[in-house]
Amino acid sequence: MDRVKSLASAILRDWMLLLGLLLLATVFFMAATAPFFFPQPPDTMMGPPLQWPGQYPGAPLGTDGLGRNILAGLFYGAQISLLVGFASVTVAMVFGILVGAFAGYYGGWIDNLLMRVTELFQTIPQFMLAIVVVAVLGPSIQVIIFSLAVVSWPAIARLVRGEFMVLREKAYVQGCIVVGMSDRRIIFTQILPNAMSGVTVMSTIMIATAILMESALSFLGFGDPNVTTWGTMIGMGKNNLRDAWYIMTIPGIALLLTALALNLVGDGLNDYLNPRLRSQRGQ
Amino acid sequence: MSNTLLRIDDLHVSFRVGKTMIHPVRGISLHLDRGETLALVGESGCGKTTLARTILGLQAPSSGRIAYDGNDIAGLDRFGLKRFRPHIQCVFQDPFSSLNPRKRVEQLIREPLDIHQIGERSTRLKRAHEMMERVGLPTDWGRRFPHEFSGGQRQRIGIARALVMQPDLLICDEPVSALDVSIQAQIINLLWELKRDMGLSYLFISHDLMLVETFADRVAMMYQGEIVEIGPARQVWSNPQHEFTRRMIDAIPVPDVTRPPPPAFRIDAK
Amino acid sequence: MANPILQVENLQICVRKKPGVLILRGVSFHVNAGETLAIVGESGCGKSMTSLAIMGLLPDAVEKLSGTIRFKGRELPIADNRAMRKVRAAEIGMVFQEPMAALDPLYPVGKQVLEVIEEHEKLPREMAWARVIDLLTKVDLPNPETLAWSYPHKLSGGQLQRVVIAMALACNPDVLIADEPTTALDVTVQAQIMRLLKRLQRDTGVAIVLITHNLGLVAHTADRVMVMYAGNKAEEAPTRDLFLSPRHPYTRGLLDATPNPERASAQGGVLREIPGTVPSIADPMSGCRFAPRCGNASELCRARFPEPTIEGAHGYACHHPGTDARV
Numbered sequence: 001m002d003r004v005k006s007l008a009s010a011i012l013r014d015w016m017l018l019l020g021l022l023l024l025a026t027v028f029f030m031a032a033t034a035p036f037f038f039p040q041p042p043d044t045m046m047g048p049p050l051q052w053p054g055q056y057p058g059a060p061l062g063t064d065g066l067g068r069n070i071l072a073g074l075f076y077g078a079q080i081s082l083l084v085g086f087a088s089v090t091v092a093m094v095f096g097i098l099v100g101a102f103a104g105y106y107g108g109w110i111d112n113l114l115m116r117v118t119e120l121f122q123t124i125p126q127f128m129l130a131i132v133v134v135a136v137l138g139p140s141i142q143v144i145i146f147s148l149a150v151v152s153w154p155a156i157a158r159l160v161r162g163e164f165m166v167l168r169e170k171a172y173v174q175g176c177i178v179v180g181m182s183d184r185r186i187i188f189t190q191i192l193p194n195a196m197s198g199v200t201v202m203s204t205i206m207i208a209t210a211i212l213m214e215s216a217l218s219f220l221g222f223g224d225p226n227v228t229t230w231g232t233m234i235g236m237g238k239n240n241l242r243d244a245w246y247i248m249t250i251p252g253i254a255l256l257l258t259a260l261a262l263n264l265v266g267d268g269l270n271d272y273l274n275p276r277l278r279s280q281r282g283q
Numbered sequence: 284m285s286n287t288l289l290r291i292d293d294l295h296v297s298f299r300v301g302k303t304m305i306h307p308v309r310g311i312s313l314h315l316d317r318g319e320t321l322a323l324v325g326e327s328g329c330g331k332t333t334l335a336r337t338i339l340g341l342q343a344p345s346s347g348r349i350a351y352d353g354n355d356i357a358g359l360d361r362f363g364l365k366r367f368r369p370h371i372q373c374v375f376q377d378p379f380s381s382l383n384p385r386k387r388v389e390q391l392i393r394e395p396l397d398i399h400q401i402g403e404r405s406t407r408l409k410r411a412h413e414m415m416e417r418v419g420l421p422t423d424w425g426r427r428f429p430h431e432f433s434g435g436q437r438q439r440i441g442i443a444r445a446l447v448m449q450p451d452l453l454i455c456d457e458p459v460s461a462l463d464v465s466i467q468a469q470i471i472n473l474l475w476e477l478k479r480d481m482g483l484s485y486l487f488i489s490h491d492l493m494l495v496e497t498f499a500d501r502v503a504m505m506y507q508g509e510i511v512e513i514g515p516a517r518q519v520w521s522n523p524q525h526e527f528t529r530r531m532i533d534a535i536p537v538p539d540v541t542r543p544p545p546p547a548f549r550i551d552a553k
Numbered sequence: 554m555a556n557p558i559l560q561v562e563n564l565q566i567c568v569r570k571k572p573g574v575l576i577l578r579g580v581s582f583h584v585n586a587g588e589t590l591a592i593v594g595e596s597g598c599g600k601s602m603t604s605l606a607i608m609g610l611l612p613d614a615v616e617k618l619s620g621t622i623r624f625k626g627r628e629l630p631i632a633d634n635r636a637m638r639k640v641r642a643a644e645i646g647m648v649f650q651e652p653m654a655a656l657d658p659l660y661p662v663g664k665q666v667l668e669v670i671e672e673h674e675k676l677p678r679e680m681a682w683a684r685v686i687d688l689l690t691k692v693d694l695p696n697p698e699t700l701a702w703s704y705p706h707k708l709s710g711g712q713l714q715r716v717v718i719a720m721a722l723a724c725n726p727d728v729l730i731a732d733e734p735t736t737a738l739d740v741t742v743q744a745q746i747m748r749l750l751k752r753l754q755r756d757t758g759v760a761i762v763l764i765t766h767n768l769g770l771v772a773h774t775a776d777r778v779m780v781m782y783a784g785n786k787a788e789e790a791p792t793r794d795l796f797l798s799p800r801h802p803y804t805r806g807l808l809d810a811t812p813n814p815e816r817a818s819a820q821g822g823v824l825r826e827i828p829g830t831v832p833s834i835a836d837p838m839s840g841c842r843f844a845p846r847c848g849n850a851s852e853l854c855r856a857r858f859p860e861p862t863i864e865g866a867h868g869y870a871c872h873h874p875g876t877d878a879r880v
């Protein structure tokens with residue numbers, strides 16, 4: 001009985017990772033091929049407005065209130081979502097890793113100082129903070145990426161700090177000090193690679209959060225007015241909620257599936273990275 | 284060049300744990316001559332590792348002097364110590380956590396040479412391979428990772444890494460405690476040969492008086508942060524002076540059925 | 554044969570679904586009532602697997618391929634977890650190397666002993682608790698009434714091991730399996746724990762299976778010794794015989810590798826080592842598995858596995874046994 005269960009759970013786990021990767025690949029495909037399938041920018045009027053999916057041949061998923069092609073919007077929106085998600089988390093990772101690594105490795109007053117600052121960022125609700133940053137600096141893609149990085153780095157910093165505090169006590173790190181290795185070299189070449197698996201998993205899930213937040217910002221009108229994103233599409237759809245709910249629902253589903261894909265990949269990576277790490281650390 | 288390689292005078296180490304202070308090392312003085320093996324024996328928690336860490340500069344002393352070849356190294360910072368690093372190296376107890384799991388063996392052994400820029404870049408790998416052979420590891424295992432090795436083999440890797448810079452002093456913190464007797468004998472013999480061939484001095488930390496008696500020159504008995512007895516190994520074993528040493532010897536089961544069990548093993552004894 | 558209380562016959566254990574990868578390659582031995590049998594050998598030789606098999610605690614990754622384990626003449630249902638729960642503690646107790654792993658950090662130690670008693674016997678609370686205090690007294694713990702309410706992290710390693718021994722003996726088992734019970738302890742504490750075990754054995758008549766790699770402990774506490782190598786029984790003999798005239802080269806190697814100050818001068822200050830390491834369980838070598846490390850090895854050794862030879866109470870599996878006495 002136990003054997004059947006463990007087999008099933010193994011397949012299920014891999015199956016979910018596979019599904020996540022497939023979904024994610026689809027989003028990447030959409031982003032990469034958008035200009036190829038839809039040479040016109042996504043905000044051009046393509047046909048009559050409020051065509052339901054399947055009604056108008058030029059727009060298989062219908063058109064919105066201004067006659068824009070929803071399918072084209074989805075493809076172009078994928079570009080923005082991926083760009084914002086990956087770029088903001090990359091920036092957050094660089095900063096969070098630096099802060100977490102130094103705080104965790106040195107401890108003492110450096111740790112105190114850096115962690116006070118980190119906590120300061122974490123006391124303000126993430127979304128509020130993002131809105132404030134965008135409101136102050138003005139709505140553009142760069143600012144949105146920056147604002148999402150600002151709200152994401154503290155979690156990474158905390159995770160990295162925790163890993164560093166454990167790893168710096170390991171005998172192999174002590175050994176590196178004894179052979180005379182510099183702190184910088186120990187931090188970046190000896191400890192960081194061993195701390196990365198947790199960060200990788202967390203950042204995958206953070207990309208999903210960043211994508212959701214970007215959409216929420218756009219939905220509320222804090223998005224970059226020059227680009228079409230899934231969030232703006234949802235925002236436009238709210239005027240026609242009663243008679244043309246598909247305008248809102250279709251990008252909503254795309255958003256949901258992307259977030260789901262990233263979470264599945266994150267979970268899968270977690271299961272995959274952990275046992276290997278355990279055997280490498282000599283259990 | 285004096286004959287005394289390491290001299291420690293009235294060394295104290297203390298930590299703050301929460302609100303209380305603890306003193307794992309309470310006024311230790313000892314010296315180690317060139318080419319000598321000094322064993323430091325005591326029960327767990329008596330401060331052996333703390334003393335080793337302090338000599339290695341991993342822990343700041345609260346007072347006292349540590350003189351290496353006449354230079355005071357107590358409490359020097361990383362930069363001050365860097366000059367002495369190639370001379371004082373160490374081997375750790377746990378063969379599983381003491382090697383970076385993501386580095387290949389030859390990288391691990393070569394690293395110290397890179398850090399101190401010893402030798403030509405091109406010859407460093409060769410030196411690492413020579414060291415591997417010296418400690419009994421086939422050089423074609425150099426591309427493997429530590430987790431592919433057994434405990435005894437990992438200790439050999441650790442020893443090669445420590446000795447590749449040709450230090451004078453090797454501090455061994457229970458290097459064989461985690462190993463089986465047969466493997467323990469291999470490592471002890473290896474250390475003994477290396478010492479003979481390279482003219483090393485050892486500070487050998489152990490909780491096993493019977494083991495060190497067979498190959499240390501002198502033994503220092505440590506009890507609750509102090510050295511309570513120090514002398515030639517043979518003499519400490521056969522004529523212990525301090526109560527603690529006597530109690531420990533009374534509890535050691537000598538693997539010899541022709542002798543009566545040690546006093547601490549007799550059921551009727553109290 | 555005096556009175557075998559536990560009999561293991563041709564026990565084979567393999568990695569699950571890989572009958573070719575044998576962890577135990579057909580091990581047979583017995584334990585007599587009231588005696589101490591020591592099992593020695595390097596790590597990875599299958600000592601712990603033997604004891605876990607007897608307790609029905611084999612990890613999921615391995616399975617029993619063949620063999621029987623008899624306790625008081627009837628076969629133990631080691632694959633049936635529910636049936637084995639009745640056997641554990643009540644008939645066969647177990648003590649592990651790491652006492653902390655056997656205890657739950659969230660409960661006072663007395664409660665944990667109580668739980669063992671209540672699982673096996675229906676007793677009024679007060680009587681069961683009185684038993685707990687009695688047990689803690691018997692294992693020489695100071696102030697048992699107060700100590701029973703301490704949490705595990707408040708106790709030292711030696712005290713924890715005493716609690717674990719109290720748990721193992723709570724229901725008066727006939728056999729106690731101790732897997733390296735003192736490896737994590739200081740020598741003085743080790744002596745106290747061994748003395749405690751011997752005294753409890755004298756008072757209750759429990760048979761002890763002592764798994765260890767400390768031959769000094771074996772010399773002074775065991776009645777008989779079984780030496781294991783790479784999943785096989787290499788040699789089995791009364792303790793005195795084994796130390797004075799070991800027949801198997803591996804036994805001899807282990808004895809010679811053990812530091813012994815009384816023989817130090819003869820060794821010239823260096824230990825005699827056994828070269829090489831234990832072969833991997835997946836290594837498909839034929840013949841004697843000790844051959845690559847053995848000084849006596851011949852073509853015969855490499856070709857054919859040595860069948861056991863029995864000479865009275867002394868048994869060994871070797872083509873070219875040593876004959877000279879060891880001094």
Ligand SMILES: Nc1ncnc2c1ncn2[C@@H]1O[C@H](COP(=O)(O)OP(=O)(O)OP(=O)(O)O)[C@@H](O)[C@H]1O
Pocket residue numbers: 298299300305307325326327328329330331332333334490
């Ligand atoms: N960084 C630290 N902070 C607080 N206490 C410490 C620290 N390092 C060691 N100690 C304490 O100092 C005492 C001596 O520790 P040390 O590690 O030197 O013992 P040891 O003799 O090497 O023992 P073992 O045989 O267990 O290795 C112990 O009580 C230990 O708990």
Ligand SMILES: Nc1ncnc2c1ncn2[C@@H]1O[C@H](COP(=O)(O)OP(=O)(O)O)[C@@H](O)[C@H]1O
Pocket residue numbers: 568576594595596597598599600601602603612614615834
């Ligand atoms: N869960 C497991 N899966 C596969 N092999 C195992 C497992 N546990 C132990 N082994 C193998 O079984 C052999 C015997 O192990 P063990 O009984 O723990 O040895 P000992 O107690 O003598 O040190 C070893 O080669 C070990 O690698």
Ligand code: SF4
Pocket residue numbers: 801802803841842843844845847848849850851854855859870871872873874
């Ligand atoms: S059978 Fe041969 S190889 Fe095996 S232990 Fe005996 S002599 Fe050595």
Ligand SMILES: [Mg+2]
Pocket residue numbers: 331332333456
């Ligand atoms: Mg220590």
Ligand SMILES: [Mg+2]
Pocket residue numbers: 596597600601
């Ligand atoms: Mg074991």
